[in-house]
Amino acid sequence: MFADDILAGLFSADGRANPYPYYRRLHALGPAAQVTPGRVGPFGAVVHGYAAVDRVLRDHATFLVSDSHHLDRGGQGWREHPTLTTLMTTIMFTNAPDHGRMRKLFHQVLTARRVTQLEPSIARIIDNLMDRMAKKAADDVEVDFIADFAYLMPTSVVGALLGIPDSDLDWFRPRVQQIVDYLDQTAKSAEVLAATDAVTREILAYYEEMIASRRAHPRDDLVSTLVQVLDAEDHRLSLPEVIANLVLMFNAGFVTTINMLGNGLPLLLERPTLAEGILSDPDLLTTCVDEIIRYDASLQYISRWVARDAEIEGVPVPAGSMVLVLLGAANRDPLRYPDPDAFDVYRPDVQSISFGAGPHYCLGAALARAEGRLAFPRLLRRFPKLAIGAAERNDQLLLRGYRVLPVTLS
Numbered sequence: 571m572f573a574d575d576i577l578a579g580l581f582s583a584d585g586r587a588n589p590y591p592y593y594r595r596l597h598a599l600g601p602a603a604q605v606t607p608g609r610v611g612p613f614g615a616v617v618h619g620y621a622a623v624d625r626v627l628r629d630h631a632t633f634l635v636s637d638s639h640h641l642d643r644g645g646q647g648w649r650e651h652p653t654l655t656t657l658m659t660t661i662m663f664t665n666a667p668d669h670g671r672m673r674k675l676f677h678q679v680l681t682a683r684r685v686t687q688l689e690p691s692i693a694r695i696i697d698n699l700m701d702r703m704a705k706k707a708a709d710d711v712e713v714d715f716i717a718d719f720a721y722l723m724p725t726s727v728v729g730a731l732l733g734i735p736d737s738d739l740d741w742f743r744p745r746v747q748q749i750v751d752y753l754d755q756t757a758k759s760a761e762v763l764a765a766t767d768a769v770t771r772e773i774l775a776y777y778e779e780m781i782a783s784r785r786a787h788p789r790d791d792l793v794s795t796l797v798q799v800l801d802a803e804d805h806r807l808s809l810p811e812v813i814a815n816l817v818l819m820f821n822a823g824f825v826t827t828i829n830m831l832g833n834g835l836p837l838l839l840e841r842p843t844l845a846e847g848i849l850s851d852p853d854l855l856t857t858c859v860d861e862i863i864r865y866d867a868s869l870q871y872i873s874r875w876v877a878r879d880a881e882i883e884g885v886p887v888p889a890g891s892m893v894l895v896l897l898g899a900a901n902r903d904p905l906r907y908p909d910p911d912a913f914d915v916y917r918p919d920v921q922s923i924s925f926g927a928g929p930h931y932c933l934g935a936a937l938a939r940a941e942g943r944l945a946f947p948r949l950l951r952r953f954p955k956l957a958i959g960a961a962e963r964n965d966q967l968l969l970r971g972y973r974v975l976p977v978t979l980s
């Protein structure tokens with residue numbers, strides 16, 4: 571079978587429901603393969619072997635993220651949309667040298683120490699959400715783990731990180747969701763873009779006001795530290811650059827983390843001995859969260875465009891072509907992980923590629939892992955009889971997760 575046919579299956583309803591059999595077929599073709607542009611998206615090649623994916627993501631001179639220069643090739647019309655100009659000003663959609671200049675500042679403020687300091691707040695957020703779920707369940711109403719817990723937790727955590735007051739989060743969530751919905755659409759519609767532009771303008775204004783307020787009255791939060799570092803270092807970043815990356819922080823840490831929590835819970839509940847084990851063994855808890863992140867990655871693929879004629883493991887990739895980078899497949903590469911389709915928390919070196927690699931490696935990886943390590947044991951301890959009802963997947967390949975995950979608590 572050729573890569574074109576496998577990818578057509580992967581992006582079909584069957585592949586969206588369970589991509590893993592398609593990844594096995596791709597691995598049988600080697601670490602990368604040529605595909606016909608236009609058959610499944612714009613891609614001219616697919617890369618799915620772990621080592622090859624890692625190499626592509628680290629070679630940022632050849633394989634670039636889609637940036638403003640790339641978008642300009644299709645015309646300048648996109649520049650009229652604040653949603654797009656904002657996204658294209660973020661570290662996720664810029665290449666060297668702007669990427670390094672902007673990322674340095676955010677790397678300086680989103681440290682491992684800050685994540686550790688945030689842990690008591692994350693624990694409080696989890697406890698409050700569990701209280702809410704227990705109350706809802708007591709009224710004999712069905713509880714949906716996605717809507718009633720996983721959707722709320724990551725936004726509260728990023729809110730606590732940035733210093734956004736709890737009372738503003740209900741204003742934020744639907745607006746962040748609107749941007750996610752726009753990005754999720756395969757065929758981008760003009761109406762959705764117009765609605766997204768409107769919420770983007772509101773969020774930009776919110777952050778502009780927040781920055782001015784923290785400059786005048788600093789607090790112990792990331793935005794205050796950001797302003798201090800920025801002012802001390804002679805404004806290496808413009809205000810729009812800072813604000814755009816704050817918008818990104820919320821979006822990048824939202825659905826990815828919702829899905830990590832949603833994908834992980836059933837894996838734990840199907841394994842009562844493991845579920846009990848992680849309550850008393852912190853090392854087991856750490857590898858268990860990392861194995862959840864490997865086994866059922868919440869972000870299944872990313873893409874790169876090719877800056878100069880190159881090859882990926884013998885597959886020619888001409889300048890200007892697009893490469894589909896299948897993180898979810900690399901995580902199941904039998905050359906990297908023996909018995910890759912087994913969920914095995916005792917793997918000696920579980921480190922996955924779910925957070926990417928190289929210069930764009932996820933800035934929130936430590937935070938996301940901490941969220942998993944705090945949430946799962948707390949949930950299992952508080953609700954020892956937690957059980958899952960009829961779950962529904964979200965019918966997406968990109969952001970793999972559950973749309974609904976009904977649970978009973980007792």
Ligand code: HEM
Pocket residue numbers: 635661662663673728818819820822823824826827830863868869872873924925926927929930931932933934935937938
């Ligand atoms: C399980 C949860 C998460 C997953 C699976 C995930 C995955 C990823 C991946 C694969 C990338 C690289 C994209 C690329 O190379 O094109 C990335 C980048 C990024 N992530 Fe995450 N992420 C998660 C959670 C978070 C959280 C909680 C935050 C922030 C609070 C965050 C912030 C970012 C940012 C800012 C970038 C852009 C980095 C850059 O381009 O330099 N992520 N993430």
